[in-house]
Amino acid sequence: MTRSTDELRDTGEPASSLGDRGAFALLEYRDGRNDALAGFVREATPLLWHTVRAQGVDREQADDVVQTVWVALVRNAMTIKEPHAVLKWLLITAKRAAWEAVRKQRDEARRRTELPDDTEEGVPTLPSNDPTPDVEVLTNERDRGLWRALARLPERCQKLLRLVSLADRPDYKAISAATGMPVGSIGSTRGRCLAKLRDIIDVQGESWEAS
Numbered sequence: 262m263t264r265s266t267d268e269l270r271d272t273g274e275p276a277s278s279l280g281d282r283g284a285f286a287l288l289e290y291r292d293g294r295n296d297a298l299a300g301f302v303r304e305a306t307p308l309l310w311h312t313v314r315a316q317g318v319d320r321e322q323a324d325d326v327v328q329t330v331w332v333a334l335v336r337n338a339m340t341i342k343e344p345h346a347v348l349k350w351l352l353i354t355a356k357r358a359a360w361e362a363v364r365k366q367r368d369e370a371r372r373r374t375e376l377p378d379d380t381e382e383g384v385p386t387l388p389s390n391d392p393t394p395d396v397e398v399l400t401n402e403r404d405r406g407l408w409r410a411l412a413r414l415p416e417r418c419q420k421l422l423r424l425v426s427l428a429d430r431p432d433y434k435a436i437s438a439a440t441g442m443p444v445g446s447i448g449s450t451r452g453r454c455l456a457k458l459r460d461i462i463d464v465q466g467e468s469w470e471a472s
Contacts, residue, residue: 280402284344309355312395316359326362330355352395410461418454425451
């Protein structure tokens with residue numbers, strides 16, 4: 262569940278969401294209190310490390326890349342406009358730093374003119390198609406925010422949107438039977454409910470960009 266910046270300041274306590282804890286740590290650091298940021302660094306470092314490794318960085322380099330990401334956060338702490346975006350900012354920065362490290366490693370390998378078959382490791386392993394840790398975290402953050410926003414809608418809208426989301430092509434007759442809503446009004450009511458949902462999401466300050 263994502264909370265607003267004002268809520269984080271008022272309570273003085275970080276929420277259960279990693280994104281909220283990152284926002285809280287950033288706000289505390291800006292106010293000259295470093296304890297929350299130190300705790301967030303310990304908590305989020307394994308996620309950043311796995312994110313870097315998923316981009317192809319070897320184990321020896323991964324620690325150095327993650328360290329540069331935290332240094333970058335400290336340097337940019339006062340310029341990040343939305344505290345709730347700090348987790349996504351870290352993950353994107355980690356990916357970019359990892360890509361740069363991999364690029365340099367490949368350039369060095371080309372200069373050595375060493376072919377994959379000549380290495381001790383043999384044929385390179387193809388990357389997995391499974392979601393990477395950073396994608397899973399951002400997806401979970403997004404889903405928590407969506408359910409929180411949905412719960413703030415009128416009950417009629419909640420029920421309609423839940424029914425509509427069950428199929429790619431909703432059966433309006435079945436929805437009408439379940440809700441008592443005329444078939445002809447389902448489409449327009451759905452549009453109004455979605456508009457209300459978007460307004461709530463905007464107020465919550467959620468980010469729905471694809472990573």
